[in-house]
Amino acid sequence: MTGVRKRFGATEALRGLDLTVPAGTVCGLLGPNGAGKTTAVRVLATLVAPDRGTARVAGHDVVRAAEDVRRAIGLAGQHAAVDEGVTGRDNLRLFGRLHHLGARRARERADELLTRFGLTEAADRLVRTYSGGMRRRLDLIASLVTSPPVLFLDEPTTGLDPRSRQAIWDTVKELADAGTTVLLTTQYLEEADRLADDIVVIDHGAAIATGPPDRLKAAIGSQVSVTLADPGQLAATAVVLSSMTGGDARVDVAERTVTVLTTPGVSVLLPSLVRELDGAGVVAEDVAVRAPSLDDVFLALTQESADAGRAA
Template sequence: MSDTSRPAVEMAGVVKRFGTTEALRGLDLTVPAGTVCGLLGPNGAGKTTAVRVLATLVAPDRGTARVAGYDVVREAEAVRRSIGLAGQHAAVDEGVTGRDNLRLLGRLHHLGARAARTRADELLERHGLAEAGDRLVRTYSGGMRRRLDLIASLVTGPPLLFLDEPTTGLDPRGRQGVWDAVKDLADGGTTVLLTTQYLEEADRLADDIVVVDHGAAIATGPPHRLKAAIGTRISVTLAESPDAGRLGSAAVVLAALAKNGDVVADHAERTVTVVTRPGVEVLLPRLVRELDAVGVVARDVALRPPSLDDVFLALTGGAAGGTGGAGGVGAAGGTGALGVVA
């Protein structure tokens, strides 16, 4: 059982350069023991570099990083004994069975032959791969290979697991299988640091999210708090193709109701949209009455709670990869009013 009295991961002012590229620009990060932390950001944000520093694969140029209480530079061996790491691509041997992959890893980590066999059987059973354990890995689906790679990082029972974009390239079924495995690990007390571009993945799995952009943490907090800070999206769709006057009138009414946030008008879609403060939904009956008073007939008034996509758009000004995107409406949230910026 890991020590929950101290953070599992601590990074303070970490800088890492590769030539003229500054991959990390003073990154601060704290992950409490026994939690799942989602490191969220676009390609090139510094997520993988942060994991590589924590896993002792590269040394920071400046700042400090500690894993399980150990300094990643001065106590690198102790760090390595405390972690498991699954990268972006499965690293298992496709020419042998899943069971033999795990047994070989056990022996490489100085487990005896019997202990390695027992550990392999236990992990395959716990994570739903027992029936496939004696098949060659080359016959596995992509999702099964990723799950095998994930549990291979658990052969030594590390208290802390780093997962670097573990579901990249998987179909929805494969992604769900990896999610289930991560949830099982978290329920068992393993601390997980998960890097991802998938907003839904971070929302489902993480207790806390750190949004990283250009090598620095720009926001942190539980998913519900990050989303609540964005506000609520309200869209009004007009009943008929509007002239500029009607669309403008609808925008004025919506802006007055919202009191903050820019209204975005889309003439082609006959909609006006605003991202506004939480709780404004109680004013929707008033919105309909005021639209009617200025001669605007609404075909639909839609209310949508904020998503992590909205958070990402508001913070970085661009959509994260691997998501459906939120269209142009998200630009209305770019007011910088999150209140959670690190």
């Protein structure tokens, strides 16, 4: 996807978005609500045409060769698309027939998928009796009926309990290990951290950061926090942390805590920090140095984007 723009009325959902996903990898597409994630998926899945720019999926142009793209992809959207009035097995057989598999092959493929993804025991129950996690898993495997080389997952675990979410994660890992290319949009940063080979953060319809999760986390430094017994020492603690890290200290008076993100590349050793605090006469209840999470990356990047937008 290169320079893709898409406008809906007065809203420009995509503003020159660039996105590249190598074959056989998982790409996590992250961004705030309204950033353009779902629109990007809809363009790639040929559900809407871009206004400008080009996009290719499995070597096919999404506008000039839309039918070829559709044959190469599977799509699981934000809401389960399965029919709750029939059984899980019949849902998969129906999807097989809609994809022009013969009746026999549709039956065989349904049985293969039900076995592979642990839904055999529930296969002949009406889908309306399934849990939310089971419905999402059925929706996901329905997108695999044709064994597509490319899979789009648009927030596949939204609203699921931790056990159901883990089952979906295991499925995505299995698919990626087997060579499927996966584009995953998600609001769960832990999900992207665990599954994605590369991350693309978008905001206001454009990419603002790309790279492997570990590289993005290393770019914002570590988080250092100190909790105090005496709130009167907050100012002195902020001075110590800022001088050691090069970052701006954030003071939470109610929690009696001072927190700072280190300058990228700066390492803070816990023993050295404790000695500096002792030297300043600070009595700490708790001192912690934590490696940054993808949540920290997301918040830092989107805050920078928001600040730049206000400045413009």
